[in-house]
Amino acid sequence: MAKLAPSHLLQTPLSSKPTSLPRLSSTLTLLDDLGHLGELKTLSSVKAVHAQMIKMSNNNKMDIKAKSLATCYLEFGDSRSAAMAFFVGSAHYLPWSPFLEEFRRYGNDPEDVLKFFLEFHNRGVVFDSRVLGFVLKLCGNLKELWLGLEMHAYLIKKGFDLDVYLNCALINFYGTCLGIESSNQLFDEMHKKEDMLWDEVIKLNSKKGRWVKVLELFSNMQLSFAKPNSATIINALQACGKVRALNEGKQIHGYVLRWGLESNLSICNSLISMYSRNDRLELAKAVFDSMNDHNLSSWNSIISSYTALGCLNDAWIVYYEMELSDVKPDIVTWNCLLSGHSLHGSYQEVLAILKRMQDAGFKPNSSSITSVLQAVSELCLLKHGKEIHAFVIRNGLDYDVYVGTSLVDMYVKNNCLSFAQSVFDNMKNKNIFAWNCLISGYSFEGLFEDAEQLLNSMSQEGIKPDLVTWNGLILGYAMKGRHKEAIAAIHRMKSSGLTPNVVSWTALISGCSQNENHAESLKYFLQMQEDGIRANFATISSLLKACAGLSLLRKGEEIHCHSIRKGFIEDVFVATALVDMYSKAGNFRSAYEVFRMIKNRTLASWNCMIMGFATYGSAKEAISLFNEMRGAGLQPDAITFTALLSGCKNSGLVDEGWKFFDSMSTDYNIAPTIEHFSCMVDILARAGYLDEAWDFIQTMPLKPDASIWGAFLASCLTHKNLEFAETAAKNLFELEPHNPANYVLMMNLYSISNRWVDVERLKDLMRKVGVKHSPVWSWTQIDQKIHMFCAEGKPHPDLGEIYFELYHLVSEMKKLGYEPDISCVHQNIDAVEKKKMLLSHTEKLAITYGLMKMKNGEPIRVVNNTRVCSDCHTAAKYISVVRKCEIFLKDGTRFHHFREGKCTCNDCW
DNA sequence: AGAAACGGAA
Numbered sequence: 001m002a003k004l005a006p007s008h009l010l011q012t013p014l015s016s017k018p019t020s021l022p023r024l025s026s027t028l029t030l031l032d033d034l035g036h037l038g039e040l041k042t043l044s045s046v047k048a049v050h051a052q053m054i055k056m057s058n059n060n061k062m063d064i065k066a067k068s069l070a071t072c073y074l075e076f077g078d079s080r081s082a083a084m085a086f087f088v089g090s091a092h093y094l095p096w097s098p099f100l101e102e103f104r105r106y107g108n109d110p111e112d113v114l115k116f117f118l119e120f121h122n123r124g125v126v127f128d129s130r131v132l133g134f135v136l137k138l139c140g141n142l143k144e145l146w147l148g149l150e151m152h153a154y155l156i157k158k159g160f161d162l163d164v165y166l167n168c169a170l171i172n173f174y175g176t177c178l179g180i181e182s183s184n185q186l187f188d189e190m191h192k193k194e195d196m197l198w199d200e201v202i203k204l205n206s207k208k209g210r211w212v213k214v215l216e217l218f219s220n221m222q223l224s225f226a227k228p229n230s231a232t233i234i235n236a237l238q239a240c241g242k243v244r245a246l247n248e249g250k251q252i253h254g255y256v257l258r259w260g261l262e263s264n265l266s267i268c269n270s271l272i273s274m275y276s277r278n279d280r281l282e283l284a285k286a287v288f289d290s291m292n293d294h295n296l297s298s299w300n301s302i303i304s305s306y307t308a309l310g311c312l313n314d315a316w317i318v319y320y321e322m323e324l325s326d327v328k329p330d331i332v333t334w335n336c337l338l339s340g341h342s343l344h345g346s347y348q349e350v351l352a353i354l355k356r357m358q359d360a361g362f363k364p365n366s367s368s369i370t371s372v373l374q375a376v377s378e379l380c381l382l383k384h385g386k387e388i389h390a391f392v393i394r395n396g397l398d399y400d401v402y403v404g405t406s407l408v409d410m411y412v413k414n415n416c417l418s419f420a421q422s423v424f425d426n427m428k429n430k431n432i433f434a435w436n437c438l439i440s441g442y443s444f445e446g447l448f449e450d451a452e453q454l455l456n457s458m459s460q461e462g463i464k465p466d467l468v469t470w471n472g473l474i475l476g477y478a479m480k481g482r483h484k485e486a487i488a489a490i491h492r493m494k495s496s497g498l499t500p501n502v503v504s505w506t507a508l509i510s511g512c513s514q515n516e517n518h519a520e521s522l523k524y525f526l527q528m529q530e531d532g533i534r535a536n537f538a539t540i541s542s543l544l545k546a547c548a549g550l551s552l553l554r555k556g557e558e559i560h561c562h563s564i565r566k567g568f569i570e571d572v573f574v575a576t577a578l579v580d581m582y583s584k585a586g587n588f589r590s591a592y593e594v595f596r597m598i599k600n601r602t603l604a605s606w607n608c609m610i611m612g613f614a615t616y617g618s619a620k621e622a623i624s625l626f627n628e629m630r631g632a633g634l635q636p637d638a639i640t641f642t643a644l645l646s647g648c649k650n651s652g653l654v655d656e657g658w659k660f661f662d663s664m665s666t667d668y669n670i671a672p673t674i675e676h677f678s679c680m681v682d683i684l685a686r687a688g689y690l691d692e693a694w695d696f697i698q699t700m701p702l703k704p705d706a707s708i709w710g711a712f713l714a715s716c717l718t719h720k721n722l723e724f725a726e727t728a729a730k731n732l733f734e735l736e737p738h739n740p741a742n743y744v745l746m747m748n749l750y751s752i753s754n755r756w757v758d759v760e761r762l763k764d765l766m767r768k769v770g771v772k773h774s775p776v777w778s779w780t781q782i783d784q785k786i787h788m789f790c791a792e793g794k795p796h797p798d799l800g801e802i803y804f805e806l807y808h809l810v811s812e813m814k815k816l817g818y819e820p821d822i823s824c825v826h827q828n829i830d831a832v833e834k835k836k837m838l839l840s841h842t843e844k845l846a847i848t849y850g851l852m853k854m855k856n857g858e859p860i861r862v863v864n865n866t867r868v869c870s871d872c873h874t875a876a877k878y879i880s881v882v883r884k885c886e887i888f889l890k891d892g893t894r895f896h897h898f899r900e901g902k903c904t905c906n907d908c909w
Numbered sequence: 910a911g912a913a914a915c916g917g918a919a
Contacts, residue, residue, distance in 0.1 A: 304910070335910040342911095367911040374912080405912050412913095433913050440914075471914045506915040538916035545917070576917040607918040642919045675919060 043076040110138045114147070129160060133169035140176035148173045168200040180208045195226045202228075206235035214239040215248055222255075230264055237270040241277030249274045253287075265293065269301045276305030294325070300332050307340020312349070315340060331362055338371035350375035351384070364391075366400035373403075377410035385410045389423075398426070405434045412441030432458075436468045443476025448485070451476065467498060471507045478511020483520045486511060487527075502528075502536050510542035513549060521546035522555075537571040544577035551863045551890055553585035554781055560594075572598060576605040583612025586861055586888040586895060601632075607639045614647030616895050617904045622647035623656065638670050645679035649686065650894055652908045657683040678707040685715030686908070690724055706735040713742065714867075717749045725749050733765075740771050751826035759828070778842035778864040782853045789842040789849075798849065806839060806848045813878040821871040843872040843889065851883055859886035866892050867909065877901050 073082030139148035175183035240249030275284035306315035334357040411420035442451035477486035505528040513521040547556035582591035613622035648657035684693035716725035822834040850860035
């Protein structure tokens with residue numbers, strides 16, 4: 001209840017005149033009837049009148065006078081005298097509850113009200129049910145459990161327990177003091193359930209957010225033929241929205257029509273919200289259109305339906321209709337628009353709407369601020385974020401827990417952890433959202449000590465870490481390659497009593513594959529299944545990423561089948577991941593089939609497919625797909641151009657490369673990144689334009705990194721340009737001294753040039769720097785088993801048979817003109833040894849094993865981790881003729897598809 | 910009318 005008495009009155013000296021007394025006039029009118037007008041401007045004059053009244057106490061209008069007098073005392077803040085006046089004058093037959101309510105309204109503490117009640121109860125006043133109900137309510141508010149329970153006992157003893165008002169009060173009291181469950185229990189035990197009682201218990205459950213219970217009660221209420229009031233219908237409709245109970249909502253709609261309640265605006269507005277929360281915009285709209293009258297709330301409900309469901313343009317249309325019908329928007333209207341645009345990713349519009357609402361004279365409140373902060377953090381507009389932070393402080397909105405949490409989140413998302421921490425420290429009430437934001441902020445930055453420390457402090461402050469807290473930690477650990485700690489976190493959350501769900505496990509799995517730990521991804525997927533957790537869309541996309549990373553075509557195919565069975569294939573993320581998996585694992589036909597099947601392709605889907613063609617060496621298809629994409633109205637991004645340029649690189653298209661490189665900045669306003677520059681260097685140098693590539697490197701606006709020099713060095717080797725190569729190598733040895741590939745390339749170049757002294761010098765350098773050789777391997781999958789062929793380490797068990805087959809094969813190939821290319825061996829040994837060396841290349845072993853084990857007609861698929869040498873490349877072409885087979889070879893940089901003596905790379909790799 | 914967790918492309 002609002003305090004009507006200005007508090008300064010209580011501090012005013014009793015003799016001075018109160019300035020304005022809003023309720024005094026009515027009191028005076030009453031006293032005026034009794035002939036005492038005019039004098040009552042001070043407490044002392046009230047007292048004087050009181051004294052006079054006591055003198056003529058035989059007056060039979062004493063009760064009315066007592067009430068007026070008591071009210072007068074209350075207005076002057078003398079509650080004690082007020083109560084006494086009331087008691088003396090009228091106690092036994094006047095209803096006390098208006099007095100007590102009045103008493104409370106004048107700003108007296110509820111404790112005092114209770115004290116008075118007890119005092120007069122002890123003086124023998126017998127109160128009616130309304131007073132008792134009022135006092136019970138106070139007991140609830142003050143958490144006076146024992147007094148309330150005593151009153152319950154007293155009521156039963158006096159037979160009051162049949163009074164519906166009191167029963168309502170009791171249910172209410174139990175709810176506030178002992179929890180909603182005891183209210184529900186008490187309600188169940190009540191024999192006679194009047195309509196009001198149903199209304200009360202539904203109201204309480206609705207307040208507590210027990211939506212399922214609300215619906216259960218509402219349905220039972222109808223079964224007992226009780227008639228709900230409109231508040232109850234509104235509560236039930238709200239419940240149908242919250243738990244997405246569309247059928248129940250429709251039934252209530254029917255009920256509303258049957259009882260002719262469709263003229264009740266509030267009920268109709270609730271119907272609109274109910275349908276909107278059940279994603280049935282057309283039904284929401286139908287209710288809105290059927291209404292004879294619309295108030296502001298109705299307009300807000302329908303606008304909110306449109307914005308919540310992402311129909312932003314329609315929302316604006318309704319907004320203008322509303323303006324035309326002369327209803328002015330309020331802050332709620334603006335906040336609906338803000339939150340809808342923010343929710344559906346129209347972040348720029350959020351900022352525009354903010355400006356519009358401010359121009360219209362509305363000051364953003366805490367709700368507006370949360371939507372705006374979300375947009376600001378997604379747009380990475382840290383500067384705007386800080387301005388809003390200042391606005392929040394100026395306007396005292398920082399006490400709002402939503403605003404505080406949104407600020408922490410905004411700073412976390414903009415990598416501003418120190419600000420996030422300081423906002424967090426200043427929050428008066430921290431809820432679990434704020435803790436989780438900050439913990440995941442530290443975790444994603446790899447600052448695990450801070451994250452773990454926060455985890456400890458939140459437990460100490462009595463906030464139990466939840467699934468989201470743990471997910472933040474798990475994902476952070478997994479993304480930073482610390483998968484042991486990530487799985488440990490899964491176990492820790494188990495021992496804290498939480499059951500990791502599919503999101504927790506997916507965080508682990510996806511974190512590992514984001515960090516290229518694909519094998520771990522697959523391992524943890526198995527553990528997840530052992531834990532009895534089923535995969536969802538997100539898990540499947542992460543797994544496909546792992547399969548793509550490992551080129552595990554068979555595994556990917558299994559997941560594809562599973563996705564079709566479970567309907568995951570409908571998800572654009574899953575479908576796009578499939579396209580990527582198939583292109584990386586070497587099944588372009590399937591990649592293309594899946595791509596064509598996707599109904600709602602996103603930019604990523606197009607990019608994956610363009611990239612697929614590019615790595616496969618089909619630059620023409622990549623380019624025509626790009627044109628198709630443009631025709632479909634999609635704007636390319638930086639990744640599209642990386643794909644196009646690497647297509648040009650793999651197909652040796654210099655002119656097209658230049659064209660796309662220029663076009664991305666001039667036509668599409670996309671600044672080239674280091675990857676684009678690196679592609680361009682590769683395109684130029686590979687085609688033999690080494691001088692142009694050199695100039696390009698010298699004039700590029702970004703500092704050349706290892707990818708630039710690496711691309712350049714590889715082409716220097718192809719074109720045997722020692723001078724450029726040495727410059728490139730010098731840079732590379734500084735930029736990445738521990739990468740063995742650079743030393744190997746350089747040694748190869750020296751060996752071709754017969755500069756064995758330099759080869760030895762580099763070997764020494766590698767030893768001095770401590771560069772480790774990376775193992776060279778190839779593998780092929782036969783049935784369910786992966787067969788590895790490593791240059792070093794454990795040999796394959798069937799190696800003898802493989803060499804037997806390979807010798808046989810080579811002699812057949814020689815008949816067709818094959819000649820071993822010994823220039824591929826960069827060791828200072830004689831030609832016979834070099835030829836033996838060539839036979840041991842892991843690609844040849846894997847291909848041969850494939851030939852031995854594959855059923856007829858099946859293509860052979862081999863994955864290799866280096867750049868395939870020209871002898872193996874030539875050999876594969878001959879093999880495809882001799883054995884009439886197709887060979888897919890994925891090497892460290894691209895794809896080769898050998899068929900009928902030709903390779904799709906056109907010998908350019 | 911309002912906040913946080915897992916997913917695809919280089």
